[in-house]
Amino acid sequence: MRLLFLAVLRPHTGNAVTAQRVRAHLEAAGHVCILKDAFDFESPSEIANLILAENCEAALALHLYRGGRLLQGHRIPFGVIFGGTDVNEDANQAEKNTVMGRVLEEARFAVAFTESMKEMAQVQWPHAKGKIYVQSQGIATTPNAAFNWNTFLQRSEINQSADNLHIFLLICGLRQVKDPLYLVDAFSEWHQEEPNVYLVILGPEVDPVFTREVKANVKRAAGVRLIGEMPQEDLHAVVKNCFAVVNSSVSEGMSAAILEAMDLEVPVLARNIPGNAAMVKHEVTGLLFSNPQEFVHLAKRLVSDPALEKEIVVNGKEYVRMYHSWQVERDTYQQLIRKLEGSTED
Known part of the structure; x- marks a missing residue:
């Protein structure tokens, strides 16, 4: 599949590192993953043009508000990954909360890093109960041996x-x-x-x-x-x-x-x-x-x-x-992404 992946890609931040890792997992399964910075887009219409230009069949967003809201209404299936501040901070603002609730209605799946994050999301958006999965972050460290x-x-x-x-x-x-x-x-x-x-x-x-x-x-x-x-x-x-x-x-x-x-x-x-x-x-x-x-x-x-x-x-x-096994994380995302295959009516 050709996948559009929206995330906040400020260099060396947690979300950017997570996005790079998830992209690697999806590409290892043979998907083409077009990773874009959510902050580069103002409106869903710009995303619509990108989906057409890149011939994307499905999409993924990291951060329910910053990424997820841009994926609504494009008639391509998508999944979301909670970023942290979306559940912990943005959910407390009524307008953002409503937008994120709508995103979850349309999303085929959502990934939370912890059980407590999943529980918080289910309290905010009870209608999403059946589609939130817990997958902790997979960790692999690579210290530079030549570092002084x-x-x-x-x-x-x-x-x-x-x-x-x-x-x-x-x-x-x-x-x-x-x-x-x-x-x-x-x-x-x-x-x-x-x-x-x-x-x-x-x-x-x-x-x-x-x-x-x-x-x-x-x-x-x-x-x-x-x-x-x-x-x-x-x-x-x-x-x-x-x-x-x-x-x-x-x-x-x-x-x-x-x-x-x-x-x-x-x-x-x-x-x-x-x-x-x-x-x-x-x-x-x-x-x-x-x-x-x-x-x-x-x-x-x-x-x-x-x-x-x-x-x-x-x-x-x-x-x-x-x-926090890197391999388990890889297996989870490769399985979840299959939920985006097939028509929107599935």
């Missing part, structure tokens, strides 16, 4: 010997929902007590206004650094070398950064929100914090307790192997 950690530290203006350092890495696009400033003040205080701990915030500048605020705050904060986006293989190498990966988001669908850290055997400290708590079991596969002070308390504990660190790392690696 010392060069990275110099670039981050961390002029200490790598042996004694504890680098906490917060990977996120700079936008408010990721709340990158949440831990900055508390971390900075801790750094002043213990100068070998650093928080490195790493990711693309998504929201220009908010980015300015982040830069201004980080500039003033001792022990906190800000680094721009980098290729996936280099990012995985940074994760592998850091002490722990941090997530401080207000809302998450399923954080690939957390899962990749687990796969790379690096401990995770995550804000206690539903999307994170679905993956991180406190003191088993990671540590959950509810405020900046608790974060510092748990981070100190992790630094001083190698047995806890080892246990979390072993359990995290096993969790990813069991529940």
